[in-house]
Amino acid sequence: MRTKAFSPPSYYLQQVLPKMLELGAVRIAPFSNRLSHSVPSDVQKLRCLANYEALRFSESIRILAENMVGRMIKRSSLTGGKFVSVHLRFEEDMVAFSCCTYDGDSKENNAMENARERSWRGKFHRPGRVINPEANRRNGRCPLTPLEVGMMLRGMGFDNTTSLYVASGKIYNAEKYMTPLRQLFPLLQTKQTLATSKELALFKGHSSRLAALDYTICLHSEVFVMTQGSNFPHFLMGHRRYIYGGHAKTIKPDKSKLVQLFDNPNIRWDQFKHHMQDMRRHSETKGFGLRKPQESIYNLPMPDCMCQQAEI
Known part of the structure; x- marks a missing residue:
């Protein structure tokens, strides 16, 4: 309906x-x-109860996800079992939909054009539709590359001993784009490294089930880093605020500012670090957010779902 x-x-x-x-x-x-x-308020309380207490993933998802969380904690021994999770939106469909340019060669252009036509059938060729990759990047609408995410995190103070979990679908041109991120963070883990092929076989071809595994691991991370707006980080931010009493550490970078820094050929590393650490501090101070009347309860469960938990 x-x-x-x-x-x-x-x-x-x-x-x-x-x-x-x-x-x-x-x-x-x-x-x-x-x-x-x-x-x-009574409807809001019911919504809180449904979203944050009653809803559960299916047993097969829940069991594997919990095992993967345990493995991630075990592999984060250098940081006392604490780890950082990143929602990396650099899948082919995301890159194609953004209409942004990365390599800029004919191979990429053809691949992106085919992906757009396959998924959206002429949407990007409608009369009056203007595609401007440069403007998209300036306005912070382009997905961050794995290297850009790595540079941002290193600038924010996360060094090469940081245990990093990357939540994502199939990364576009992964062999090329993931290599520098793995070099920056050698303790990087993904679904494929935390679970065996046999364990993941049940989920093959089911993107939502795979996303549920990512969601659960990100939920239990010390810090969650979002790189692109979508339902996944939107709901996850609210869920983390709820279960951690509003004190969940979430980094939501200012992408338009990031682009200015990345594209500045004269910036020094110490200057870049200063900007990144300011961005991190600004993100983390916003963890305990209060919802305004027209804002989403899924992103900001305080105060509706948290101040009156005893009554729910």
Whole structure:
């Protein structure tokens, strides 16, 4: 059943409930942001209970994810079992959708054009559509490359003894782009290094199940680093705030500022580090955020889901 985004509770009582009573169950599509952020407190409490307490991944996902978290902690012995997780959005479809340029050669251009046509069928060739890779990059809309993520983290003070977990799909041109990140962070782990091929076989071809493994590991990291907006980091930030009492460390970089620094040929490493450490401090001080009326409860569960936990 298709529903309107950000609908009030009355919409569900008048439009969805009759269908559910008639059919026994309804499947709402699309799923994200179907209920208004501003709802009565009793509805908000129910939403908190559903999202942060009641909902669970399936048993097969939960068991493997918990085992992988344990392995990640064990492999983070140099840092007392603490590790940093990064949500790296540099998959082929993400790079293609961004319309950004990286290598800039004909091979990349053809690959990205084919990917866009395969997934979005003419969307990027509609009349009036202008693709401007330079403007996209200046405005912080381009996915960060693994090297850029590595430089950012090293500038922020994470050295080569940092245990790093990279959550991602299949990285675009991984052999080329992941090599420098692995050199900067030799203790880097992924799903493929924490789980055996046999363990992952059940999840092969199911991107959402694989993302659930990533989600669980990121949930238990000491620091979570987002590199691109999407539902995954949006929900994860809120979930981490909830389970850690608002004190979860999350780094949300200012990508437009990052681009200015990356593209400045005259910047010195000490200057770059200064900017990165400022960015890190600014991110971490925003961990305990209070939700404003029109902001998302999934990203900012305080105060609705946290100040009255005893009553939920």
